[in-house]
Amino acid sequence: MPLARSLMPSLQELTTFEAAARHGNFTMAAAELALTQSAVSKQVRQLEETLGVVLFDRTRGRITLTRLGERYMRSARRILRQYETETHGIISAAGAESALRLAVLPTFASRWLIPRLPEFLALHPDVTISMTTEPEPFDFGDKAVDVAIHYGAPNWPHGEPVFLCRESIVAVASPRYVREFAIATAADLAGATLLQQASRPSLWHEWFQARGAAHPHPYRGPLFDQFAMTSQAAVAGMGVALVPTFLVETELASGQLAVLDEPPLPGSGAYYVVTPLRLQHTPLIAAFVDWLIGKTALR
Numbered sequence: 673m674p675l676a677r678s679l680m681p682s683l684q685e686l687t688t689f690e691a692a693a694r695h696g697n698f699t700m701a702a703a704e705l706a707l708t709q710s711a712v713s714k715q716v717r718q719l720e721e722t723l724g725v726v727l728f729d730r731t732r733g734r735i736t737l738t739r740l741g742e743r744y745m746r747s748a749r750r751i752l753r754q755y756e757t758e759t760h761g762i763i764s765a766a767g768a769e770s771a772l773r774l775a776v777l778p779t780f781a782s783r784w785l786i787p788r789l790p791e792f793l794a795l796h797p798d799v800t801i802s803m804t805t806e807p808e809p810f811d812f813g814d815k816a817v818d819v820a821i822h823y824g825a826p827n828w829p830h831g832e833p834v835f836l837c838r839e840s841i842v843a844v845a846s847p848r849y850v851r852e853f854a855i856a857t858a859a860d861l862a863g864a865t866l867l868q869q870a871s872r873p874s875l876w877h878e879w880f881q882a883r884g885a886a887h888p889h890p891y892r893g894p895l896f897d898q899f900a901m902t903s904q905a906a907v908a909g910m911g912v913a914l915v916p917t918f919l920v921e922t923e924l925a926s927g928q929l930a931v932l933d934e935p936p937l938p939g940s941g942a943y944y945v946v947t948p949l950r951l952q953h954t955p956l957i958a959a960f961v962d963w964l965i966g967k968t969a970l971r
Contacts, residue, residue: 681719683755686748688715689727693737693745757804758816770799770956775806775820779899780943783919785821792963799956807871812948818957821964824941832952833944834961837968839916840936843879844929846909855912856933858885865911866893867902875914879937903929943968 681689691701692712702712720727727741737745776785781803793799806820809828826833845855845864853864858880866876868891876890893911896902903920906913907928917936923929945964951957 679722681722685715685719685722686752688712689719690745690748690752692716692728692735693741693748696735698735770796772799772801772956772960773816773818774801774803775810775815775817776803777807777821777823778805779919780821780823781805782900783922788967791967792960795963796956796959809946818947818951818954819960820946822944822946823939824944826942826944828944828946830949831946832949833946834965836943836945836965838942839918839939841875841879841914841939842917842936843912843914843932843934844903844906844920844924845912845932846907847927847930849906849909849911850930850932858883858887858932858934861887861912866890867905867911867913868893868895869899869902869914870895870897872914878940879914882937883934 688701688705688707691704692698695701695704698712698716699709701707702709705712716728723744725740725744726738727744728735729738774781786803789801793801804817806815806817809822809824809831810817810820812820812830820828820831821836822828822833823839826835843858843861849855849864854860855864866887866889869875873891876887876893880887880890894905896905899915899919902913903915903923905911906915907923912932914937916939917924920929924931945961947957947961952961
């Protein structure tokens with residue numbers, strides 16, 4: 673049975689509470705929201721009465737969140753962010769006949785997908801695309817997403833994964849770094865800085881193991897959470913990176929990065945395009961999936 677409407681705070685109350693919590697001050701929250709200080713105080717008090725809890729400790733004109741207030745603030749921020757995102761998504765799609773909402777891996781999107789999207793939009797000029805980053809699988813029932821792109825295994829709750837491609841991982845560094853440290857093969861990396869990828873913590877260990885080589889500290893080095901950061905750190909001369917070839921095509925072609933004289937390491941997973949089961953046969957979504965499969969087949 674759903675919670676009684678009388679126990680649900682209004683959007684205005686949530687907005688006021690979040691602003692007060694963020695500023696730690698009713699007067700500053702009032703200035704942001706174009707309200708009076710007394711109106712902010714009244715709305716917060718009304719919210720506390722509705723919930724039956726104290727959200728702020730009030731001492732000598734100062735306010736600080738209580739333990740329950742901190743917990744509720746995190747929820748309020750998440751709700752308001754989703755409300756803002758969805759509202760902006762509706763506004764941005766105004767005037768378009770169709771909208772396509774994508775959830776993508778950050779580096780895959782910025783380095784591979786976005787440069788190719790104009791081709792799809794030329795085929796479908798009345799489509800508006802919105803894009804968010806999602807590094808992990810999620811429940812399609814909880815997010816307004818039509819298509820997701822995922823790396824790993826073909827497992828997704830309430831989704832239909834379709835294989836796109838595998839990846840080949842290569843060791844790269846700036847040409848200057850290669851010259852300065854006389855790097856050519858795995859045997860030369862003992863004194864080099866290994867750039868670490870947070871989403872693939874054992875990648876260097878696997879790379880050395882595949883070559884029958886050893887390194888004293890394969891898990892040690894600067895840590896980055898996206899391949900885009902790792903590859904740019906390599907371009908800047910910070911060390912040697914392991915990256916999928918197709919994500920550094922531009923840097924390799926321009927000579928900003930050089931590949932070590934070692935065979936590529938096959939990725940342990942693969943890339944998949946995933947659609948919600950209820951939407952997989954929608955014409956626009958099916959057209960995008962077919963186009964995406966065709967583009968990855970040409971890699």
